[in-house]
Amino acid sequence: MMAQSAADRPEVGGVAYATRLRKGDLAPYVLLPGDPDRIPKITCYWDKFEEKGNYRQYRTATGTYQGVDISAVSTGVGGPSTEVVLDELARLGAETLIRVGTSGSIQSDIHCGDLVIDAGAVRFDGTSSLYVWPEYPAYADYDVVMALIQACEELGFSYHLGLAATTGSFFAGQARPAYDDYVAPGKEQLLEHYQRVGVTNLEMEGATLLTLARLYRKRAGMIVGIVADRINNIWSDEGVEEKVSRAATHAVKILAEWDATKKHTGKRYIYPGLLAKQSKGGKVND
Numbered sequence: 001m002m003a004q005s006a007a008d009r010p011e012v013g014g015v016a017y018a019t020r021l022r023k024g025d026l027a028p029y030v031l032l033p034g035d036p037d038r039i040p041k042i043t044c045y046w047d048k049f050e051e052k053g054n055y056r057q058y059r060t061a062t063g064t065y066q067g068v069d070i071s072a073v074s075t076g077v078g079g080p081s082t083e084v085v086l087d088e089l090a091r092l093g094a095e096t097l098i099r100v101g102t103s104g105s106i107q108s109d110i111h112c113g114d115l116v117i118d119a120g121a122v123r124f125d126g127t128s129s130l131y132v133w134p135e136y137p138a139y140a141d142y143d144v145v146m147a148l149i150q151a152c153e154e155l156g157f158s159y160h161l162g163l164a165a166t167t168g169s170f171f172a173g174q175a176r177p178a179y180d181d182y183v184a185p186g187k188e189q190l191l192e193h194y195q196r197v198g199v200t201n202l203e204m205e206g207a208t209l210l211t212l213a214r215l216y217r218k219r220a221g222m223i224v225g226i227v228a229d230r231i232n233n234i235w236s237d238e239g240v241e242e243k244v245s246r247a248a249t250h251a252v253k254i255l256a257e258w259d260a261t262k263k264h265t266g267k268r269y270i271y272p273g274l275l276a277k278q279s280k281g282g283k284v285n286d
Helices: 034-045 079-091 143-154 191-197 206-215 242-264 272-280
Strands: 031-033 046-054 058-065 068-073 096-105 113-126 159-167 199-201 219-229
Touching: 031 034, 031 058, 031 079, 031 191, 031 242, 034 046, 034 058, 034 068, 034 242, 046 068, 058 242, 068 242, 079 206, 096 143, 096 206, 113 143, 113 206, 113 242, 143 219, 143 242, 159 219, 199 219, 206 219, 219 242
Parallel strands: 031 068, 031 096, 096 219, 113 159, 159 199
Antiparallel strands: 046 058, 058 068, 096 199, 113 219
């Protein structure tokens, strides 16, 4: 007979219901791809790792990268799936959460193969609206954004700083015609509306992550690789899964160094190379 647990906080044999994780399985720094098959594409850059869970769409690995404990957990697709895993990760000790995803560009200067570090997201995910007012912003932690920028600089990756729109739909919410060329009434100009207000890319998990992480007092950020050029109607991964995996992993090392410095000195450590670049008139893509 299966042991009982509380319906509002289900467990299975003493482990978390959705992820099948237990205390001690998770590092404080967690990367969050959507696809479970992306976990091996992330862990191949680590020094060592061990799979800790693999249930439904939630696959987990924990290991080390250059001396830093790190985990990766797949979230599945969309806000509801992401919500479930975020709650469990927060309870299991996650402190810094970085979405490592793919996305579609809707601006003419962002192409397939490019990386975008989103500093915030428009909340059309549906899930986050159940938690807090629609006016509440979904924005990334500044330290995480800076660490992702530095990681791209050190790895030599070109990147853009962006504003995502997180939608609860792959088709209608992202201005794609659905089956039989169906377009939702009133959505015929949706792509142009997104472009007009400065949205750079469309995706499905970011706003849920950024909003809930802020409510849970956790750090969060996101970096995505562009696989869809909606301007020219081109789909191509161009190796971006590998690049976002490397950049996010390296950003964790940077954050851990900053955290250690802040713990001992009370001050944040800012990458001197980036400051030097700015002082000489250098600029990042934006």
